[in-house]
Amino acid sequence: SGPLLTATALHKVYGPTTALDGAEFAVDAGEIVAVMGPSGSGKSTLLHCLAGIVTPDSGAITYDGRELSAMSDTERSALRRGDFGFVFQFGQLVPELTCVENVALPLRLNGVRRKDAERKAGEWLERLEVAEVRQKRPGEVSGGQGQRVAVARALVTSPRVLFADEPTGALDSFNGERVMQLLTAAARDSGAAVVLVTHEARVAAYSDREVSVRDGKVRSTVGVA
Ligand code: ADP
Ligand code: ADP
Secondary structure, three states: OOOOEEEEEEEEEEOOEEEEEEEEEEEOOOOEEEEEOOOOOOHHHHHHHHOOOOOOOEEEEEEOOEEHHHOOHHHHHHHHHHOEEEEOOOOOOOOOOOHHHHHHHHHHHOOOOHHHHHHHHHHHHHHOOOHHHOOOOHHHOOHHHHHHHHHHHHHOOOOOEEEEEOOOOOOOHHHHHHHHHHHHHHHHHHOOEEEEEOOOHHHHOOOOEEEEEEOOEEEEOOOOO
8 A cells, every 4th residue: 555655856946945855755654764864954844744744836745545735734734733743852841731641632632631631641651761750840850751751752742743843852862762762662552653853873773764955855775675
């Protein structure tokens, strides 16, 4: 049935800057792909296009057999809320909410009752080994704990694709490794595909396959025949 998510001939310019210049990409269900490359090469733009956050100037993105550009804004936002999960480097937790409320939030937005959402959120906090931060606010936890909460929040809706953009970029190497272990184990258990943007080989080592982005073009590197 082919890859779950594909990008074909993506072009994107920002004023004089070419961010994507014919980028090609594909990820299968359950596969973890690392998107590597230097700063400014187009990695985040590729991820944002794949996730339907940024609209490419030309080219096509197909998710589960449907072109994103053929969907309405409402359909694309439903996709981001249901089928997709996101983890970023910084600032993704809502500071006014406790950690368990943060993890429960995507479920609440999908209409799940508070009690059920928080029970499920609590299970995910346990799974990411941060049950103890349940009632704390993001400002009261360490960076490593906060990223585990963010991973729990990204996976609580059982997304089919997890987009992770430098998910360990703000962590020391010990916490970064642990977050990657927990993230990839949880993604494998839930069968989620992962698009992992990183410039660190140590982080990319958790993937099944690596591609590298240079000047807005994607090249296959490790793990592809
Ligand atoms: P990477 O993630 O590899 O660091 P990006 O995709 O963020 O690369 O950026 C690729 C290029 O596009 C860079 O030159 C960047 O400055 C530019 N760019 C990205 N987003 C924007 C934007 N919203 N406005 C202007 N330029 C942008
Ligand atoms: P972790 O390995 O869980 O990320 P750290 O080694 O960074 O933890 O921190 C150890 C403990 O110190 C944590 O359990 C956390 O409660 C506390 N802590 C660390 N950083 C902060 C912070 N910025 N604010 C409040 N508590 C913190």
